[in-house]
Amino acid sequence: MKNRQSVLTHSMQNAFILLLIGLFAISSVSLTLIGSRVYRKVTDSAAQNSDLQISLSYLCNKIRAFDARDHVQLAERGGLQALCLYETIDGERYETSIYAYQGAIWERFALDTEPFDPEDGQRLTIADSLSFSILSPSLIQATVVMPDGESRTLRMALRAGEAKEAT
Amino acid sequence: MRHEKGNILLVELLIVILFFTLSQVIVLQAFVKAQQLNREAGITNLALLRAEDTAETLAVSDNAEETLASLGFTATDGLFQAESEDGYRITAEITHFTQTTGVLTTVTVKAFRDMTELFALPAVRYREVSAQ
Numbered sequence: 001m002k003n004r005q006s007v008l009t010h011s012m013q014n015a016f017i018l019l020l021i022g023l024f025a026i027s028s029v030s031l032t033l034i035g036s037r038v039y040r041k042v043t044d045s046a047a048q049n050s051d052l053q054i055s056l057s058y059l060c061n062k063i064r065a066f067d068a069r070d071h072v073q074l075a076e077r078g079g080l081q082a083l084c085l086y087e088t089i090d091g092e093r094y095e096t097s098i099y100a101y102q103g104a105i106w107e108r109f110a111l112d113t114e115p116f117d118p119e120d121g122q123r124l125t126i127a128d129s130l131s132f133s134i135l136s137p138s139l140i141q142a143t144v145v146m147p148d149g150e151s152r153t154l155r156m157a158l159r160a161g162e163a164k165e166a167t
Numbered sequence: 168m169r170h171e172k173g174n175i176l177l178v179e180l181l182i183v184i185l186f187f188t189l190s191q192v193i194v195l196q197a198f199v200k201a202q203q204l205n206r207e208a209g210i211t212n213l214a215l216l217r218a219e220d221t222a223e224t225l226a227v228s229d230n231a232e233e234t235l236a237s238l239g240f241t242a243t244d245g246l247f248q249a250e251s252e253d254g255y256r257i258t259a260e261i262t263h264f265t266q267t268t269g270v271l272t273t274v275t276v277k278a279f280r281d282m283t284e285l286f287a288l289p290a291v292r293y294r295e296v297s298a299q
Contacts, residue, residue, distance in 0.1 A: 013177065016175075016177075017177060020184055021180075021184075024184050024187060024188075027188070034195070034198065035194065038201065042205045049208070049212055100255040135224075136227060139224060153220070154219070154220065155219075155220040157224070157227040159226070159228040
């Protein structure tokens, strides 16, 4: 009788230990799952914020660099809306066009007279679309839409000249 | 003797589980903090963009009050405010400094999350008297 009771107690102890280990295993797995989800979310969000920030800062800096009379224009190039920035080097007029093409923002630097081909440009950063509008002659608004649909707008004031809609 | 050995094993196991549980709690807290920091960084980014947009628009506007109203700001006791659903608040305070040659308008755009000030941006516009 005493032996049977001892066996029962021993079995219960074993079951308790197994239960504890099981609980610990479940909580460890759930913690790992929660952790990986949080980590993925944090890194995704940080990467997306960074991509958006890069695009907007790039646009802002470009416009600041070309802020002069008749140097900033909005135009359509090959069916794409583009921000065109002009400069004269050694008597030749060059155009820097910035546009969205094939899920990215591109920059193309070429002579003003050269025919436009979006493939000639350089791929800069990912973006689903990029659009510009002139809110007032000295205020340009850029809207960047990321592949997941999140969008941001940025307004840029021209201090030296006015922006134009060109052909 | 065997019973004693079993108890020691159980205590050892409990200590190990306790240690790991404590580690889990610390790790969980770190995850929560990371997510919270990420969220706050996102809000600060959005607030900064909105404040920059406001400052840029004011930089080329002739009437700061009208411009702020068109940007969704409401005036309360001379202070313009705009609440965002994203969890930040932008305020704009206008000061005019009039001289014989012109008017210097300074708008201080500030962003707040809860009651904490995140940053302040000045937007300055000078208009000559002849240009008015």
